[in-house]
Amino acid sequence: MTKDAVNTPFSQGELGQLLIERLDEAARCSAPGAGVTRLFCSQEHQNVLPLISRWMEQAGLAPQLDAAGNFVGRCPKAQAGEKTFIMGSHQDSVIEGGKYDGMLGVALPILALEALKREGVTLPFGIEVVAFGDEEGVRFPTTLVGSKALAGNVTPDQLAVRDEQGVSLEEALTAFGCQPDEIPAIARNPANTLGFLEVHIEQGPVLEQRHHAVGVVTALTGIERHRVTLRGKAGHAGTTPMPMRHDALVGAAEMVLAVDSVLQRTDKLVGVVGKLDVHPNAVNVIPAEVTFTVELRSPERHIRQRGREAVYAAMEEVATRRGLVLEMENTYSADATACADWIMTSLEKACADVGQPAERLFSGAGHDGLAMQALTDIGMLFIRCKEGLSHHPDEAITAEDGEAATRVVMAFLQQLEQP
Template identity: 40%
Template sequence: MTLTLAQLHSADVAEATQLLDGIYEHSPWIAAQAMSERPFKSLAHLKHAMATVVNTASAQAQLDLIRAHPELAGKAMVSKSLTAESTHEQSKAGLTQCTPEEFARIQQLNADYNARFGHPFILAVRGARGTGLSKQEIIDTFARRLENHPDFERAEALRNIHRIAEIRLNDKFGVEPTLGNDVWDWQERLSQHTDPGYEELGQLTVTYLTDAHRACAQRISHWMRDCGFDEVEIDAVGNVVGRYKGAHDNARYLITGSHYDTVRNGGKYDGRLGIFVPMACVRELHRENRRLPFGMEVVAFAEEEGQRYKATFLGSGALIGDFRNEWLDQKDADGITLREAMQHAGLCIDDIPRLKRNAADYLGFVEVHIEQGPVLNELDIPLGVVTSINGGQRYVCEMTGMASHAGTTPMNRRRDAAVGVAELALYVEQRAAQDGDSVATIGQLNVPNGSINVVPGRCLFSLDMRAPTNAQRDALVADILARLDEIARRRGLHYKAELAMSASAAPSAPEWQRRWENAVDALGLPLFRMPSGAGHDAMKIHEILPQAMLFVRGLNSGISHNPLESTTSDDMQLAVDAFSHLLEQLAREHA
């Protein structure tokens, strides 16, 4: 029988606990304590309430919960003593049909894992889509997580337990994240296109105007037409633009979207999630034969990552009139100029100035994006409302000292360029941490022609400094550059610091941020506000229109720019629901 929230609300605690039996393995105390949060606004609210009970429990209670779970393909499976839920999950992942070699490998992993961590390996084997991981995916994840720190691994085990509980709750309540599954499937199918040299390695790489990039554009354009967009075009820089008209001819448009290019060997969801979530919303409007008081313009931006050419934000930049003709002479690694690549793709360079949007024709810009960080994942919160996109500055630097013999130069007479940079690196870490939301990184550090027995006379390094406001960023930059100067003077070193990039912060427009907040609250989710440390297309559109972003939780510590980048179809469904709610708010405001 399918359970409802109304049944859960009308039952006493003992009855409600029994109704949720089996959601958390052999641990009815979780459901019992979660009932204090009744009434639940939604199933998502119930899921979070139960997760919160676990996350606020004692370390021993958490460990007992982990140990209440069976090993994968372990003794309980062999003896057929698994719970019905565990039997179904392990069977769906094919673990009940292991080859002798697979079974032996998993048994060895179980033994190694238990010896290292003192509890069984926990993995939501039905996966992010709910249909089941392959046995190879399970084995690969098992082996990778063996390398984790014990504290991190215990938290990762709990996160997987929450995912198991989420899927079990879906089954008990008869809920299927249908639109989230569709968004998931679009991204899976789009990831089949990848650049030569990476396809053979099974890696996703789609850089600007390659064959794979143009194939992605074609596929997105076909899907937009299938969704019911009135107009679909690939514009003069390769953006795929779909327009769904409003109820009146003179209606303004809400513009939204994100990018479809990727970093090299990247993930499937960075950028692309922000294309397919609004596409799903438009498709539902079309199915209902419904027009809003405003139109929707969904843009799949052609370029954001700056992987093939040094110019970045080519797609969103063109929409605000920021396209510089000198970029056309830039060459990629194969010597192909940007002009040649655009001509080969059949793009009309002369039309690029016409892409600039008139702000008066638009209400604003919103963007959905995977978080690309660990915060939402660690908090077990599906959605986050972005308060600002960090402003940043990057410097390419060189520290120069004196190369000398490592054995004969006394420690107090060295002019060691690398040690000077090392001292700066420690200060960079300490200074950024003072601001809370600021971040600073020395991502490149190189001693050219270094030798094991030579004191480094030269060190090349980078500086990347970001903060939610320009004032905070400028103070961070000033302090770090001042410390660089002080270190160089004290150590008898010289330095150069060349500004390579400067981007202003893009604070969310208050009224648009509130709309996202209202949507998240309506879904019964906790409201979590956060800055974006990464750059996004929204920060370009911010120059002409009000903007605000919604973040979606990522799996695997929220890792991004990495093949392990992932999120669940349930969280994608919540993103679609939140976007739909934002549209309804706008419709009421403009009725």
């Protein structure tokens, strides 16, 4: 890049195209297979950091890997300890996910800061952009470790959880080049933190139906996750009479249908049984043990509680009838979180400033804001995604919408006023 290019403001349309190019580049840091697979503390996670580092440096940010696996870029004011506004999202993906879930919220605010730098704009407060290490909770049975670390809420039991290969989170962080014993020291000071903003694809169809490029989020849904273990008795598949079997997989199959039935008949409650493991998983052996996950989501705690109780009662009935042992363990829980009124108002003004209509809408997905709200006021800007599709290789946005959202963030930062 020439010196003149570095100092020349981006032309209309250039920001959106560059954003797409950067996200395409990041998507190549993926495990083999369809879409994007980039898990926490993986080689793919390691591979994407130099890209993010380069983007940060071009925006005038100093990049650094922290003790919790977050990659953080700070402007000079933030480095000097001045009051700071935080932006960011997560770098990790689901298995065979899309290019934009998470990484969009890393690349876009960095690009917005680079554009402001080119225009000679100096913000009167510090800025840091965070590429959180783990939001999806795919590798380890915990999530939001990075954002919880900034909020000062990581506990020793979270670091002790293990992945399917038996590697603990603490061991994975250490191997990744982090010092997990220093996690308490990276907690931000609430008095010095102005707020937190995440930019994210909507992961739903509302903006596309409204024909809007962006939307202002009002709140993030409440989420809880459970690990269910069902134990029966292994036996020879050819010699054990059917009435005498205690087949854990057959019981689990009934339970999956029972969970779906509860979800189908409970208003404002959604969920999924997304993962299932069978032991001994042999072609001619009656399954002795099945472990599966149950995730429940609702903006209202009492609805999740009622759904959880109904799910457990249904599973208990199956276990009793089939002579199986049932255990259900809560592995994650977060209540719904409201976005700050002053950030929503500021985002709406920024949208108006750049000529973008922006209605308010609720997020049915969980995000790092669920943890960051313990530190500071949070806000969220949604970007329209094709057919509302997410967690899928065909996840897509347009360069035009990326451009619009980047300019909204630029306007937001320039007129940012805390109440």
